[in-house]
Amino acid sequence: MHPRLLLAQLEEHPLRQRLNNEFHARPPIPITGPVLVSHLVFKHSATTGQAEKENLAKLCQGHVCTAIDSSDAHVMIETGAFRMRWELHTEFSSYTFFQSLEPGQELSPDATAFDAVNPEWLAGIPGKLMVAAHVELRSTAEISPESVLANLTPNGRTMVASRVADNAAWIFTDFKIDNGFSRFLILNESMTQRQTGRTVQRLVEIETYRMMALLGLPVAKEVGKWLYKGEKELAELMDRIGQAKGAEDERQILAAMSRLAAEVEHSVARTTFRFGAARAYHGLVMQRIEELREARISGLPTFAEFMQRRLLPGMNTCEAIARRQEELSARVARNSQLLRTRVDIELERQNQELLGQMNRRAKLQLHLQEAVEGLSVVVLTYYGSQLVQYLAKGTKDLHHLNTDLITAASIPVIAGLVAWGTRRMRKKLAAEDAGAH
CATH class of the missing domain: 1.20.58 (Methane Monooxygenase Hydroxylase; Chain G, domain 1)
Structure with a gap:
């Protein structure tokens, strides 16, 4: 059986395609020639994804749009005036606009890559603006690095600069917000199209993640x-x-x-x-x-x-x-x-302490109980002897017996029986209590 037919019969994990697409998501855009890149980042809540997609649909109402790449968290739109890339993240959304420039074209301080976008559409983007950055890409043939370095000393601003991509390009910035935007200048000396795209993407991500980290x-x-x-x-x-x-x-x-x-x-x-x-x-x-x-x-x-x-x-x-x-x-x-x-x-x-007090009370109650038991023996003996005396008086005429002598003789017997019965009852109750525990 052909391997493709064999694979078709296997049960595929439901997340296989999605995970593979995520691995290839957000690739850098190849860039050629002079370009102005405007990068906007909006801090949003977790429930604005659908509102952003609806707002993206409005962007194409005034332009002829072509969706180059589209997914739940990534959209690439191509128009005649600009190219726009939208990315949805956990805490923010980014809108990156690319506008091609003519070699040697001068840019005004207010120029942006989204000049052709309706301002009402920009105002309708959900969230609050967190990052606004311009990346201007030029070749070293247009702007020499030496001319940029020569103009750094007089203004006194702290400039950050370096050679990147194995000395294939120069980058200059001061990370300050000027006219609403932070600005980066890339002078391309020998980077390829994909190297240029990756460098631009890294710069806007550095600016985005820097601001998000500072939150x-x-x-x-x-x-x-x-x-x-x-x-x-x-x-x-x-x-x-x-x-x-x-x-x-x-x-x-x-x-x-x-x-x-x-x-x-x-x-x-x-x-x-x-x-x-x-x-x-x-x-x-x-x-x-x-x-x-x-x-x-x-x-x-x-x-x-x-x-x-x-x-x-x-x-x-x-x-x-x-x-x-x-x-x-x-x-x-x-x-x-x-x-x-x-x-x-x-x-x-x-x-x-409470248990000690209860123990003392229990001992006291036991002593009182023993005293009461002794009194109860006396009382029961007294009442028992009285019953014997009444019985003896009832039979006096028949047997001519001395009732006082009979009563006196019954007292020890009655007292012994009562004491024996009380002791036996106490032992029985104690045995039952011990068995219960």
Whole structure:
């Protein structure tokens, strides 16, 4: 049987094609010639995917569009005026516009790759603008790297630059927002079309992931202020534990400790995703920079050095705050357990005292019971002798017996029988109780 026919008879996993398509998703776009790339990123909620797709459909109402590649999270649209790539991510969506330029064409400061797009369509994109970046691609024949380097010194702005792709291109940027956009300049010396596409994609991803990673920094600063108060409160509670004089004080401290533990866990639950995402985004930034294969330009910092100085401290702050939260949570849990142990020991001591008091009461009741049993023997003996006396008086005329003598003789017998019966009943009850336990 032919292998293709044999495969057709096999049961295929339902995710096989989907997983393979995901492996090939978002390939870089081959780029030739001078190009202006405008990259927009919108932070959104998890429920805006359908709204974005509906808005994408409106884009083609005013243009003749051709969908080159389309999936649930990726759309490539080609028009006569521009090319647009849309990608849907967990927290954000990106819109990358490509507009071809003529060699030597001058660009105004307000020029974008989406000038041909209806402004109303841009305003209808769900979410809030997070990143806006321009990437201008030129050849070294149009703009020489030396002319760019010569113009860097007078303006005094911190410029980041490097040779990339094994010295096949030059990249310049300052990571500052100018006229609403951060800007990158690529001077292509000998890159292939796919190398150029990958380089452009890495630059816009570096800018995107850099901004997304920094979302964790304001959260870290906010949580840091609260953590200082929480750690101080925990230290005060520990002092109160040492000064506690009774179970009531310890119960009050335990209630305060439980409240603090709830606040810490709430903070951890609220920030775990943000700090984890910041760590992941930072890793992607450094990975994309490594893929550029940078070579230093004398006198200018590389992308990796710039991120080490500017981005890494913020990420370290997020890591430190996340670690402090976890440590505070663990400390609160340990101290709460210690306090609960003290409270349990005090409760056990009180229970032992209570059991001792109950034991003493039980012994007292036993003594009273024995005393009552002795009295009951006397009472029953008295009533029994009275019955014997009445019986003797009834038979006095028949047998001429002395009733007083008969009554006196019956008293020891009656007392013995009553005492024997009481003792036997006590032994029987004790045996039943022992059998029940």
